[in-house]
Amino acid sequence: MKLQIEELRSEYDKNQDRYIAELGEFLSIPSISTDPKYLSDCQRCAAWLSAHLEKLGFKSEILETTGKPVVLAKRVGKPGSTRVLFYGHYDVQPVDPITGWASDPFKAELRGAPNDPNRRIFARGAQDNKGQLFYFVKAAETLIQKGALDLDLTLLIEGEEESGSRGLSASLDAWQGRLEADALLVCDTGTLQAGLPAITMGLRGIAAMTVTVKGPAKDLHSGVHGGVARNPATELCRLVASLHDNQGRIAVPGYYDEVTEPSKTARDLANKFPLTAEQYQALTGAPPLGGELGLTPAERRGFRPTIEINGIHSGYGGPGGKTIIPAEAFIKISCRLVVGQDPQRALDRIKKHLVANTPAGVQISFSEERAEGIAVALDPDSNLARRAASCLKLIDGVDPLFIWEGASIPVVAELAKVSGAEPLMVGFGLEEDNIHAPNESFALSQFRAGYLYSAMILQELGS
Amino acid sequence: MKLQIEELRSEYDKNQDRYIAELGEFLSIPSISTDPKYLSDCQRCAAWLSAHLEKLGFKSEILETTGKPVVLAKRVGKPGSTRVLFYGHYDVQPVDPITGWASDPFKAELRGAPNDPNRRIFARGAQDNKGQLFYFVKAAETLIQKGALDLDLTLLIEGEEESGSRGLSASLDAWQGRLEADALLVCDTGTLQAGLPAITMGLRGIAAMTVTVKGPAKDLHSGVHGGVARNPATELCRLVASLHDNQGRIAVPGYYDEVTEPSKTARDLANKFPLTAEQYQALTGAPPLGGELGLTPAERRGFRPTIEINGIHSGYGGPGGKTIIPAEAFIKISCRLVVGQDPQRALDRIKKHLVANTPAGVQISFSEERAEGIAVALDPDSNLARRAASCLKLIDGVDPLFIWEGASIPVVAELAKVSGAEPLMVGFGLEEDNIHAPNESFALSQFRAGYLYSAMILQELGS
Numbered sequence: 021m022k023l024q025i026e027e028l029r030s031e032y033d034k035n036q037d038r039y040i041a042e043l044g045e046f047l048s049i050p051s052i053s054t055d056p057k058y059l060s061d062c063q064r065c066a067a068w069l070s071a072h073l074e075k076l077g078f079k080s081e082i083l084e085t086t087g088k089p090v091v092l093a094k095r096v097g098k099p100g101s102t103r104v105l106f107y108g109h110y111d112v113q114p115v116d117p118i119t120g121w122a123s124d125p126f127k128a129e130l131r132g133a134p135n136d137p138n139r140r141i142f143a144r145g146a147q148d149n150k151g152q153l154f155y156f157v158k159a160a161e162t163l164i165q166k167g168a169l170d171l172d173l174t175l176l177i178e179g180e181e182e183s184g185s186r187g188l189s190a191s192l193d194a195w196q197g198r199l200e201a202d203a204l205l206v207c208d209t210g211t212l213q214a215g216l217p218a219i220t221m222g223l224r225g226i227a228a229m230t231v232t233v234k235g236p237a238k239d240l241h242s243g244v245h246g247g248v249a250r251n252p253a254t255e256l257c258r259l260v261a262s263l264h265d266n267q268g269r270i271a272v273p274g275y276y277d278e279v280t281e282p283s284k285t286a287r288d289l290a291n292k293f294p295l296t297a298e299q300y301q302a303l304t305g306a307p308p309l310g311g312e313l314g315l316t317p318a319e320r321r322g323f324r325p326t327i328e329i330n331g332i333h334s335g336y337g338g339p340g341g342k343t344i345i346p347a348e349a350f351i352k353i354s355c356r357l358v359v360g361q362d363p364q365r366a367l368d369r370i371k372k373h374l375v376a377n378t379p380a381g382v383q384i385s386f387s388e389e390r391a392e393g394i395a396v397a398l399d400p401d402s403n404l405a406r407r408a409a410s411c412l413k414l415i416d417g418v419d420p421l422f423i424w425e426g427a428s429i430p431v432v433a434e435l436a437k438v439s440g441a442e443p444l445m446v447g448f449g450l451e452e453d454n455i456h457a458p459n460e461s462f463a464l465s466q467f468r469a470g471y472l473y474s475a476m477i478l479q480e481l482g483s
Numbered sequence: 484m485k486l487q488i489e490e491l492r493s494e495y496d497k498n499q500d501r502y503i504a505e506l507g508e509f510l511s512i513p514s515i516s517t518d519p520k521y522l523s524d525c526q527r528c529a530a531w532l533s534a535h536l537e538k539l540g541f542k543s544e545i546l547e548t549t550g551k552p553v554v555l556a557k558r559v560g561k562p563g564s565t566r567v568l569f570y571g572h573y574d575v576q577p578v579d580p581i582t583g584w585a586s587d588p589f590k591a592e593l594r595g596a597p598n599d600p601n602r603r604i605f606a607r608g609a610q611d612n613k614g615q616l617f618y619f620v621k622a623a624e625t626l627i628q629k630g631a632l633d634l635d636l637t638l639l640i641e642g643e644e645e646s647g648s649r650g651l652s653a654s655l656d657a658w659q660g661r662l663e664a665d666a667l668l669v670c671d672t673g674t675l676q677a678g679l680p681a682i683t684m685g686l687r688g689i690a691a692m693t694v695t696v697k698g699p700a701k702d703l704h705s706g707v708h709g710g711v712a713r714n715p716a717t718e719l720c721r722l723v724a725s726l727h728d729n730q731g732r733i734a735v736p737g738y739y740d741e742v743t744e745p746s747k748t749a750r751d752l753a754n755k756f757p758l759t760a761e762q763y764q765a766l767t768g769a770p771p772l773g774g775e776l777g778l779t780p781a782e783r784r785g786f787r788p789t790i791e792i793n794g795i796h797s798g799y800g801g802p803g804g805k806t807i808i809p810a811e812a813f814i815k816i817s818c819r820l821v822v823g824q825d826p827q828r829a830l831d832r833i834k835k836h837l838v839a840n841t842p843a844g845v846q847i848s849f850s851e852e853r854a855e856g857i858a859v860a861l862d863p864d865s866n867l868a869r870r871a872a873s874c875l876k877l878i879d880g881v882d883p884l885f886i887w888e889g890a891s892i893p894v895v896a897e898l899a900k901v902s903g904a905e906p907l908m909v910g911f912g913l914e915e916d917n918i919h920a921p922n923e924s925f926a927l928s929q930f931r932a933g934y935l936y937s938a939m940i941l942q943e944l945g946s
Binding site for chain 2: 237320326331332335
């Protein structure tokens, strides 16, 4: 018997206090994955979550990896059921600068009166991703209790998303048999504003590296050697300039060769993203004038690859001047990739281009190469996208946005591949949640929307 | 009665121990001009030097400036004498890193046996410039004692050369009447190797500034915003790349307009500088492949202006990656200028060019502009150059090199202007003296050569 949206609303409202209290317990464990000194907290967090899921009726295991443990919890439906794989992560970002926090990051604090529409829970992980995975867990709990969960549901909750998902990645092939699914649900995304749901239709792939240009053995006097020795900083700037043409297009030979063009439907949906140039400027302090001429910001973000300079450093940077030719210069670059592009091939093409353009007198080298992940795209005409949209509309009667985020969650592409499932990315995070920053929080109204959507989509996908 | 070179040699050898002991006393005063906490040491150093010059027969004054005091010492010859102005500085560089020193930087230490040709005195300032000005003082002492100083000699020893000569610069106009001269002697330069004397024929002018390109109000996520917002680091690199063409020529409109071409004599002499590409590579770790195509390294260094990037900084520079579009990027640039070029006009042309090439979506700004000094050139066909060459040849029978150093000593151009005198720059410093670095030292053989040259040129210029 399926539960209707009204029943779910009343079930949520009846239980919200308990849900938030349980979430507070989950948030109290400082499961920071990037810092080795929190290893036992991460293990404790996995154990807490696994025990919690057992109580709800899942058969849960803690799987060791080369890194932090993974919680794998299954609830098997009747034979032939649709198989749904849900992905989330229990690890959180570090809390520094700790002085920026108004309350203890590991002691959840509710702010706002019960009837305040912007009532929020503050803690590290309140949204990313403990809060978002927990509304899904609570929705599953409700369906289990009411006998309305009519599918095979597997929860895969890892503990290293904030530090590269390496343990999970390395284990995926070995676990393939346990992860095969018909749909992959991911809730680690967001939307534009409260009350306006969104389906994330695409994530870009990512690759990154460090490029170093070396010249003289040590910094040289810019008077004695200026005009004699080549300047590595100048040469590196010239190489960076060679990466794009005057139209903002990437000038690395072959870079666009495997780029898949979006369908007309996808392009039209992406262009419905309701952010004007003025709003973008207000949000970021800069106008949306980057990337390729002749494409809209939404098209550039969703469907086009980039090469961005994340940092460049060489020589003197303090007050006043220091008249040197620096011995070396380096850039940190990262590439966002679209469907069809291979991360390592993209890096190789850039390397080949840079080597070919490096003049005699300086040496170029490459390090910290990371071919991190391929792009993911959901077909807007797919059955899965349509069913998700209909569920989202039920929450507040508002049609969802279709967002091509531009960002990357490399493990999603890997999970899609190993599970054989189409990924469905719906999350309820907002910019103002301050994830990865001090005073992270999550609005209870968004937690509730996530709960309602999760319950609806699980019933929709069930038989 | 003029003293011959043999008499000077024997006079020096007889007195060397005393000269070096006195120099040791001079070196023991930590006259670091850039650090305000050494102000009283600078004052004490000026007082020591002034008193020393008084004892030798000069009429010496300590002149206050807006910065450190200047020692102005005069010895007047018979009416109608040639007027010689000597410039030096008693201030020294800081000593950090102090851990790099093998002995106390302010306790002079002699290393090497008395008959070791590379016997050296170690201390901060041993060469730059206390050691170099002190051999001149000792040469003047000898000539005075022997009744062989037959000219008006003015010593102008400042205390802020290592921190911009601002006090002296600001006073020059007021002091003009006391500084008028027929020749300006400067000993703050060097040569290529011991036993091979050199006349510095030219110094380049210098101008510098900081250029900042700003984009978004804060660092942006390179996934969400990549291809949407302009990247200030990329745009700054493109601006840097626009400063030069593919032939290494400066592409700033008008930059070469006032450049004076060197005479054939000057060019030929500059090209006699005996440093092969292999030697340059061994010295610096890089081949001499910078600057403009089609000119020799000596021509590029001596007669052509530059725009060098002394530093560039933007965004992330630590280990691994950080996927951001940095909020801003800046460069520190300095220009070496040749005869004819005005420093402020050079900066203005660069600014105009950069502004014209800055795309919409980022803002460019300029700060720390320093139009520090114009170029200086000695005419190789001049009487002064020839007389200096003949004196230098007497030391070891070796013809001097004519060096266009490429570096800048802005105060020399100002002194040449205010004194009305042609500058003659002869110094005995060597690369291995480690000036501005730990373990600064000066070879006694070079100190002796400086003494001999100083005595000879003073007699040559006298009537």
